[in-house]
Structure formats: C-alpha cells, structure tokens
Amino acid sequence: MAGRTTMPESGGSVVLRWSSHPRCVALARMELRKALADWGLSGLEDSAVLILSELLSNAGLHARVSPEQVIETHYFRSSGGLRIEVHDGSPERPRPRPANLEASDGRGLLLVEALADAWGVADRAGPGKVVWASLSVPVVRPSERGCL
Numbered sequence: 001m002a003g004r005t006t007m008p009e010s011g012g013s014v015v016l017r018w019s020s021h022p023r024c025v026a027l028a029r030m031e032l033r034k035a036l037a038d039w040g041l042s043g044l045e046d047s048a049v050l051i052l053s054e055l056l057s058n059a060g061l062h063a064r065v066s067p068e069q070v071i072e073t074h075y076f077r078s079s080g081g082l083r084i085e086v087h088d089g090s091p092e093r094p095r096p097r098p099a100n101l102e103a104s105d106g107r108g109l110l111l112v113e114a115l116a117d118a119w120g121v122a123d124r125a126g127p128g129k130v131v132w133a134s135l136s137v138p139v140v141r142p143s144e145r146g147c148l
Contacts, residue, residue, distance in 0.1 A: 012039070012076060012077040012078070013074065013075065013076045013077070014031065014032075014035045014073075014074070015072060015073070015074050015075075016028065016031055017071070017072050018056070018070060018071045018072070018073065019070060019071070020059070020071060021060070022057075022060060024056070025053055025057055028052060028056050028073050029049045031073075031075075032048060032049060032052050032073075032075055032084070033045060035075050035077075039077045041077065041137065043137065043138070044081065044082055044137065047115040047135055048082055048084060048135055050115060051084055051112050051116055051119075051133045051135070052073065052084050054108035054109065054112050055084065055086040055108075055112065055131050055133065056073060056086050057108065058108055058109070058131070059071045059086050059131070062090065062092060062094070063088035063092070063128070071086065071087065071088045072087040072088075073085065073086055073087075074087065074130075080136050081117070081134060081135045081137045082134065082135045083133070083134045083135075084132065084133050084135075085130050085131070085132040086130065086131050087124055087128060087129070087130045088128050088129065089126075089127045090128055090129065091127065091128060091129060092129075093121045093129060094109055094121065094131060095109070096110050096113060112133055115133075115135075116133035116134060116135060117135055117136050118133070119131070119133035119134070
C-alpha cells in the first residue's frame with residue numbers, strides 16, 4: 001500500500017516521505033497542488049505537477065528503495081517561484097536519453113528539461129541523490145495586463 005509521512009512544514013517548504021508504490025505519485029501531486037494554492041503559485045501548477053510526476057516516477061522505478069530508505073519530496077517556495085526536489089537512496093544518476101519513437105517511456109527527463117527553468121542532480125547527506133527542478137513565476141508587464 002502507498003504510504004507517506006509528513007514532516008514539519010515551515011512557511012515556504014513542504015517535506016513529505018513516500019514509499020516507492022506507484023499510487024504515491026498521485027498523492028504527491030495532490031500535496032503539491034495544495035502547497036501551490038496556499039502559496040499563491042497556482043499559475044505554476046500544470047508544469048510543476050508534470051515535473052513532480054516524472055521525477056517521482058523515476059525514483060520509484062529506478063531507485064532501489066528499502067523500507068529504511070524512503071523517497072522524499074521537498075517543495076520550496078521562493079520569491080521568484082518554486083523548487084521541487086525528489087530525494088532517493090540510489091546513487092544512480094538519471095540522464096536524458098534519446099527516446100525511441102516506438103517506446104512508451106524514456107521521455108520524462110526531456111519533459112522536465114523542457115518545462116523547468118533549470119534542473120539537475122546533486123549529492124545529499126547520506127546515501128543517494130537529489131533530483132531537482134525550479135520554475136519561475138512569469139513576469140507580467142503592465143502592457144500584457146491590458147494597462148497602458
């Protein structure tokens with residue numbers, strides 16, 4: 001069964017723990033939507049939810065997660081937007097790969113690359129890695145709002 005543990009939330013961040021069960025992806029998306037609404041960042045929802053889905057699905061499929069090594073998602077609000085992180089216990093680093101046109105998978109990181117302002121992989125304290133992506137709030141100029 002899908003499981004999660006919520007860690008304390010500070011005003012601009014949410015940290016959640018998940019098992020590798022595929023159902024956790026939908027639950028994580030729901031939690032991200034709530035955080036975005038609370039932070040007034042609903043305009044980033046479509047891209048953020050897709051990025052999270054890809055990163056968390058990759059961690060669930062490829063990271064060898066034992067019961068002691070859960071997957072964590074971290075959502076951080078910043079003045080300019082949002083950072084999404086997925087932490088897992090696997091040292092194996094994801095890399096975008098050319099997608100076979102007939103394959104049903106292999107395009108996730110290409111989507112992340114296309115949607116995010118920036119993304120990357122970093123070491124973390126303890127075993128494993130963190131895969132992150134950031135999104136900026138679009139700047140709307142007065143002329144684009146219909147104001148002269």
